[in-house]
Amino acid sequence: MSRTRVTPVFLLVPALALLASGPALAGDIVGKVKYAGKAPAPAKISITKDQAVCGKVNHEDESLIVGADKGVKYVVVKVADPKDGRKMSPAKRPSLDQNGCKFIPHVEIVPAGQEIDIINSDGILHNIHSFPKNNTPFNKAQPKFKKVMPASFEKPDVVQIKCDVHSWMSGWIVVAEHAYYSLTDASGGYRISDVPAGSYTLETWHEKLGKQTKPVTVPATGSVTVDLEYAAKYVQTSCRPSIPSDEILCPGCGCRR
Numbered sequence: 001m002s003r004t005r006v007t008p009v010f011l012l013v014p015a016l017a018l019l020a021s022g023p024a025l026a027g028d029i030v031g032k033v034k035y036a037g038k039a040p041a042p043a044k045i046s047i048t049k050d051q052a053v054c055g056k057v058n059h060e061d062e063s064l065i066v067g068a069d070k071g072v073k074y075v076v077v078k079v080a081d082p083k084d085g086r087k088m089s090p091a092k093r094p095s096l097d098q099n100g101c102k103f104i105p106h107v108e109i110v111p112a113g114q115e116i117d118i119i120n121s122d123g124i125l126h127n128i129h130s131f132p133k134n135n136t137p138f139n140k141a142q143p144k145f146k147k148v149m150p151a152s153f154e155k156p157d158v159v160q161i162k163c164d165v166h167s168w169m170s171g172w173i174v175v176a177e178h179a180y181y182s183l184t185d186a187s188g189g190y191r192i193s194d195v196p197a198g199s200y201t202l203e204t205w206h207e208k209l210g211k212q213t214k215p216v217t218v219p220a221t222g223s224v225t226v227d228l229e230y231a232a233k234y235v236q237t238s239c240r241p242s243i244p245s246d247e248i249l250c251p252g253c254g255c256r257r
């Protein structure tokens with residue numbers, strides 16, 4: 001006659017507790033985003049207004065910045081298909097500063113629903129104008145006495161920010177749906193931390209170079225390296241109306257999308 005063996009409960013409980021408190025099965029995605037080819041030097045931007053304030057800093061077009069080793073700055077890298085709903089939690093309240101008639105930072109990632117401070121450090125009139133796809137646009141004057149204006153973006157999006165007073169001012173707010181986003185630094189490097197182990201699609205976005213995807217498998221511990229490369233694109237330095245604006249790269253020439 002067979003007898004079923006029953007594991008005593010006092011043995012099972014510690015085993016389950018060990019499993020629950022064990023190391024999370026998650027890894028990092030790291031890598032570099034590069035530009036294949038010779039990128040143009042960033043164009044100088046002509047300051048045509050409020051020279052005393054706006055001219056105090058150097059103005060170069062930031063829409064395509066390629067480092068010495070071809071790393072591309074300001075590329076947003078994200079996991080397109082996360083397996084959980086973890087939200088991004090910024091270390092401090094995000095801000096977008098207008099300083100020297102530049103948006104600082106030029107590109108920033110903020111979580112959906114997160115309030116941010118739009119700061120006027122210049123003490124002159126700016127007029128912040130958003131160009132969202134999924135959120136409600138706004139177009140607000142920020143007079144010199146108004147140092148801080150709050151704003152928030154409820155839905156995941158890529159939002160261009162312009163100033164209606166200073167036509168050269170341009171920045172981008174990428175509104176994050178979840179925690180698994182990263183922005184490349186000056187060497188094109190990025191890191192997305194603590195991604196649950198598994199297979200995903202990695203997606204990049206750059207304001208001039210567009211989107212790319214690449215499959216990635218995240219290990220249960222450590223990191224996986226995923227490098228990406230953007231093909232060199234035709235770049236012109238002055239606008240020609242005969243070319244549709246969405247087909248050209250146009251650093252510094254003031255083309256609008």
Ligand SMILES: [Cu+2]
Nearest residue numbers: 126163165166
């Ligand atoms: Cu302005």
